[in-house]
Amino acid sequence: xxxxxxxxxxxxxxxxxxxxxxxxxxxxxxxxxxxxxxxxxxxxxxxxxxxxxxxxxxxxxxxxxxxxxxxxxxxxxxxxxxxxxxxxxxxxxxxxxxxxxxxxxxxxxxxxxxxxxxxxxxxxxxxxxxxxxxxxxxxxxxxxxxxxxxxxxxxxxxxxxxxxxxxxxxxxxxxxxxxxxxxxxxxxxxxxxxxxxxxxxxxxxxxxxxxxxxxxxxxxxxxxxxxxxxxxxxxxxxxxxxxxxxxxxxxxxxxxxxxxxxxxxxxxxxxxxxxxxxxxxxxxxxxxxxxxxxxxxxxxxxxxxxxxxxxxxxxxxxxxxxxxxxxxxxxxxxxxxxxxxxxxxxxxxxxxxxxxxxxxxxxxxxxxxxxxxxxxxxxxxxxxxxxxxxxxxxxxxxxxxxxxxxxxxxxxxxxxxxxxxxxxxxxxxxxxxxxxxxxxxxxxxxxxxxxxxxxxxxxxxxxxxxxxxxxxxxxxxxxxxxxxxxxxxxxxxxxxxxxxxxxxxxxxxxxxxxxxxxxxxxxxxxxxxxxxxxx
Amino acid sequence: xxxxxxxxxxxxxxxxxxxxxxxxxxxxxxxxxxxxxxxxxxxxxxxxxxxxxxxxxxxxxxxxxxxxxxxxxxxxxxxxxxxxxxxxxxxxxxxxxxxxxxxxxxxxxxxxxxxxxxxxxxxxxxxxxxxxxxxxxxxxxxxxxxxxxxxxxxxxxxxxxxxxxxxxxxxxxxxxxxxxxxxxxxxxxxxxxxxxxxxxxxxxxxxxxxxxxxxxxxxxxxxxxxxxxxxxxxxxxxxxxxxxxxxxxxxxxxxxxxxxxxxxxxxxxxxxxxxxxxxxxxxxxxxxxxxxxxxxxxxxxxxxxxxxxxxxxxxxxxxxxxxxxxxxxxxxxx
Numbered sequence: 006x007x008x009x010x011x012x013x014x015x016x017x018x019x020x021x022x023x024x025x026x027x028x029x030x031x032x033x034x035x036x037x038x039x040x041x042x043x044x045x046x047x048x049x050x051x052x053x054x055x056x057x058x059x060x061x062x063x064x065x066x067x068x069x070x071x072x073x074x075x076x077x078x079x080x081x082x083x084x085x086x087x088x089x090x091x092x093x094x095x096x097x098x099x100x101x102x103x104x105x106x107x108x109x110x111x112x113x114x115x116x117x118x119x120x121x122x123x124x125x126x127x128x129x130x131x132x133x134x135x136x137x138x139x140x141x142x143x144x145x146x147x148x149x150x151x152x153x154x155x156x157x158x159x160x161x162x163x164x165x166x167x168x169x170x171x172x173x174x175x176x177x178x179x180x181x182x183x184x185x186x187x188x189x190x191x192x193x194x195x196x197x198x199x200x201x202x203x204x205x206x207x208x209x210x211x212x213x214x215x216x217x218x219x220x221x222x223x224x225x226x227x228x229x230x231x232x233x234x235x236x237x238x239x240x241x242x243x244x245x246x247x248x249x250x251x252x253x254x255x256x257x258x259x260x261x262x263x264x265x266x267x268x269x270x271x272x273x274x275x276x277x278x279x280x281x282x283x284x285x286x287x288x289x290x291x292x293x294x295x296x297x298x299x300x301x302x303x304x305x306x307x308x309x310x311x312x313x314x315x316x317x318x319x320x321x322x323x324x325x326x327x328x329x330x331x332x333x334x335x336x337x338x339x340x341x342x343x344x345x346x347x348x349x350x351x352x353x354x355x356x357x358x359x360x361x362x363x364x365x366x367x368x369x370x371x372x373x374x375x376x377x378x379x380x381x382x383x384x385x386x387x388x389x390x391x392x393x394x395x396x397x398x399x400x401x402x403x404x405x406x407x408x409x410x411x412x413x414x415x416x417x418x419x420x421x422x423x424x425x426x427x428x429x430x431x432x433x434x435x436x437x438x439x440x441x442x443x444x445x446x447x448x449x450x451x452x453x454x455x456x457x458x459x460x461x462x463x464x465x466x467x468x469x470x471x472x473x474x475x476x477x478x479x480x481x482x483x484x485x486x487x488x489x490x491x492x493x494x495x496x497x498x499x500x501x502x503x504x505x506x507x508x509x510x511x512x513x514x515x516x517x518x519x520x521x522x523x524x525x526x527x528x529x530x531x532x533x534x535x536x537x538x539x540x
Numbered sequence: 541x542x543x544x545x546x547x548x549x550x551x552x553x554x555x556x557x558x559x560x561x562x563x564x565x566x567x568x569x570x571x572x573x574x575x576x577x578x579x580x581x582x583x584x585x586x587x588x589x590x591x592x593x594x595x596x597x598x599x600x601x602x603x604x605x606x607x608x609x610x611x612x613x614x615x616x617x618x619x620x621x622x623x624x625x626x627x628x629x630x631x632x633x634x635x636x637x638x639x640x641x642x643x644x645x646x647x648x649x650x651x652x653x654x655x656x657x658x659x660x661x662x663x664x665x666x667x668x669x670x671x672x673x674x675x676x677x678x679x680x681x682x683x684x685x686x687x688x689x690x691x692x693x694x695x696x697x698x699x700x701x702x703x704x705x706x707x708x709x710x711x712x713x714x715x716x717x718x719x720x721x722x723x724x725x726x727x728x729x730x731x732x733x734x735x736x737x738x739x740x741x742x743x744x745x746x747x748x749x750x751x752x753x754x755x756x757x758x759x760x761x762x763x764x765x766x767x768x769x770x771x772x773x774x775x776x777x778x779x780x781x782x783x784x785x786x787x788x789x790x791x792x793x794x795x796x797x798x799x800x801x802x803x804x805x806x807x808x809x810x811x812x813x814x815x816x817x818x819x820x821x822x823x824x825x826x827x828x829x830x831x832x833x834x835x836x837x838x839x840x841x842x843x844x845x846x847x848x849x850x851x852x853x854x855x856x857x858x859x860x861x862x863x864x865x866x867x868x869x870x871x872x873x874x
Contacts, residue, residue: 013655016654016655017654019651021649021650021651021735022734022735023734023735023738024734025734025737025738026738028738028739053848085596086595086596087596087597087599087843088596088597088598088599089593089594089596089597089598089824089826090598090602090825090826090827091596092592092593092596093593093821093824093825093826096589096593096815096817096818096821097815097817097818097821097822097825098815098818099744099815099818100736100739100740100741100744100815101643101665101669101736102729102733102735102736102739103642103643103646103665105735105736105739106647106648106649106735107647107649112649112657117735117738117739120735120738120739122739123738123739126739137813138813139743139813139814145542146542146545146742146743147741147742147743148741148742148743171604174604174827175604175606175642175645176642176643176645176646176647177642178636178640178642178643178669178822179642179818179821179822179825179828180604180636180642180825180826180827180828181825181827182602182604182827185602185827212850213850213855213858214855214859215855221859221862222859222862222863222866222868223862223863223865223866223868226866226867226868227866248868248869249868249869250869251869291859291863291868292852292855292856306847309847310847310848310849310850313847313849314849314850314852317849317851317852318852321852339835340834340835341600341601341602341603341834342600344834344835344838344839345599345600345601345838345839345840345841345844346841346844348838349838363612365611366836367609367610367611367624367835367836368835368836369835369836370835370836370837370838371834371835371838373835378611378612381612381615382612385612385614410605411604411605411606412602412603412604412605413605413609413832414605414606414607414608414609414610414618414622414832415609415611416607416608416609417608417615417616418611418612418615421615434659436647436659437659439607440605440606440607440621441645465657466649466657469656469657470657473656
């Protein structure tokens with residue numbers, strides 16, 4: 006970890022009533038622990054992205070193209086013509102400030118430039134200067150300024166201090182979406198090769214190997230077989246996990262962290278157990294082995310280039326429809342972008358659960374169903390046998406992931422599953438769940454070690470709410486349906502709420518699932534002893 | 541940033557209106573040319589702005605969902621905060637435009653004991669904004685009695701409702717009180733709430749001052765310094781029917797009225813070039829005005845273009861040996 010700051014010290018530095026200063030005159034400071042390293046030359050070359058070179062944000066010279074301002078402004082003009090959202094969001098903000106204390110980065114840092122309104126003003130000030138009459142004539146009077154290197158540094162710092170969680174957009178009276186603004190600002194910076202490595206390298210990996218971690222086909226197979234072996238050890242049931250199986254009914258796509266990272270891995274075991282038990286005809290794919298899409302953190306084009314694999318693979322394998330695992334931004338991309346970018350999926354059929362016969366009308370065009378929708382439907386129709394007592398050693402709360410809640414509205418399905426697979430469940434306070442949920446603080450590509458302090462700050466509101474239910478109700482696990490959450494909440498809780506574990510919803514399903522021919526369960530998927538409480 | 545500057549601009553306009561009230565030459569210009577310039581700039585400006593917005597497509601359906609989606613039939617959908625039909629989206633917009641639904645959600649985050657974040661309900665911004673906007677609208681509609689002959693019945697109706705409490709003489713309109721209260725609140729929070737002060741630009745203070753100027757001069761004319769309403773009505777009707785305005789009529793208009801009128805014209809001119817276009821923009825905000833039916837109905841992006849992709853063939857070419865060795869099915873066995 007790149008910073009040694011302690012929770013108490015960090016809290017001391019937050020002031021939610023910042024002193025008045027003319028923000029345009031406050032220079033940005035690249036403090037250790039609060040920013041991410043620059044995109045690697047190699048990744049940019051592989052992806053054929055502009056201006057590959059070696060550089061770091063702390064360098065005095067970013068080795069930009071000579072006409073970088075021109076490139077950005079031309080790109081800006083082009084995007085204004087392509088996105089009505091951008092034009093509207095640039096024009097109509099009244100700076101009422103309702104968004105100010107809704108941002109987890111503002112709440113965790115007290116830095117005024119982390120108020121969503123001010124983050125957008127970083128871009129808006131340039132918009133006014135270049136694209137409005139008032140800005141051209143009156144400059145600072147109307148909040149306009151020139152695009153200088155200092156402004157670019159500010160953009161880099163603060164647009165990579167937004168996790169595109171869209172919480173501010175819920176509270177904005179005009180629905181101004183900072184995720185959209187951040188997205189386009191990052192896209193503009195990418196035109197001159199200003200980006201971060203924890204986005205560009207995963208994008209490169211995903212483009213080449215099909216997943217962010219760069220796992221090659223045989224490595225993925227090893228991992229799936231390992232999960233099957235672990236399942237056999239716990240349940241006594243042998244499972245062959247289907248990979249790249251042509252003619253399967255369903256293609257299953259999940260974030261690649263599920264194959265390797267902990268606690269994601271237990272969720273993966275849960276999926277495999279569930280699919281085996283209901284006899285689902287499905288397949289994993291090594292080519293489309295990633296549901297997540299780091300391209301969506303930097304440009305629409307890269308998002309499309311990565312997302313393309315899912316439909317392409319569904320077509321090659323001749324499946325009928327697609328099922329997607331637990332992931333946050335993956336689901337924003339699938340729900341709001343995939344069909345538009347890479348559809349129409351006219352070679353697939355309207356998803357229909359082969360077990361219950363339910364036709365998923367809500368996915369009839371995109372033809373991809375969320376695993377929580379699928380499992381909730383199974384439980385509702387009593388198609389699986391569950392023993393919720395096997396999760397008695399857990400007292401859970403549920404963290405709504407940003408994108409499924411605010412970019413989709415998947416709120417009840419995971420809760421329905423949780424309430425059926427375990428007996429102790431307590432919600433966090435109302436202002437911190439459902440559409441008002443707080444980000445883990447590391448979404449949208451900024452979950453890097455070097456950015457540790459800023460992640461702990463951004464995740465503070467979430468941790469604060471989790472701490473509340475831990476202290477008051479004895480909650481000992483926070484469930485979530487997002488791979489980035491599963492990667493980031495553990496260090497976040499270790500920092501703010503030591504002892505609170507993190508898990509996936511389908512891990513709990515795996516624990517509770519009564520499988521045909523299984524041996525008596527003694528341990529859960531983590532190999533921890535069960536602790537069934539008698540009524 | 542910029543309270544002083546916008547105050548200066550405001551005082552200049554106030555001064556010009558004031559002087560115009562006493563100098564016949566200026567009064568003629570302000571009374572006969574300014575209103576047309578203002579109306580023209582307002583209309584052209586607003587239309588140009590809306591056309592400008594409309595020219596850009598909506599490539600993706602990026603609804604911000606604030607409630608349960610439509611999924612399984614037995615899960616209750618939140619049809620207004622997460623609409624899946626055009627009707628639902630219309631309802632959502634209606635709540636947004638008429639009642640400021642999103643602002644109603646507003647909360648306030650504060651630290652407790654220096655270590656806990658707590659959130660409390662904070663409806664003041666919602667209340668005063670709503671009071672201000674609705675009052676402004678009703679006051680604007682009430683003014684139709686100065687533009688039309690005969691006076692439409694809805695105007696009389698509004699007047700009666702607005703003066704419901706029958707307090708004072710002339711009867712005090714509720715909206716007059718509310719608009720002043722609303723504007724004062726909106727103005728003071730820009731000065732006293734440090735977060736809002738930091739983000740405030742001259743172009744945030746200025747329209748508040750301008751509208752406050754309009755409201756105060758209006759209130760002064762109604763309750764304290766009587767103005768010749770017959771002359772005012774003759775004046776506005778002449779303007780709107782493109783009739784020439786005689787100097788004897790202008791002479792009857794009080795200086796206070798000229799100030800009021802100058803403010804109104806300034807507002808019209810300023811409107812299309814400022815943040816006040818949120819009046820039109822809110823209807824076009826793609827996170828609010830679209831149904832969340834993304835997976836049900838394909839949204840078409842008019843500029844969707846082909847991108848370089850890494851095909852399965854290229855992928856298998858690179859990893860074929862390893863795939864075969866691991867027993868993973870391949871397209872081409874070699």
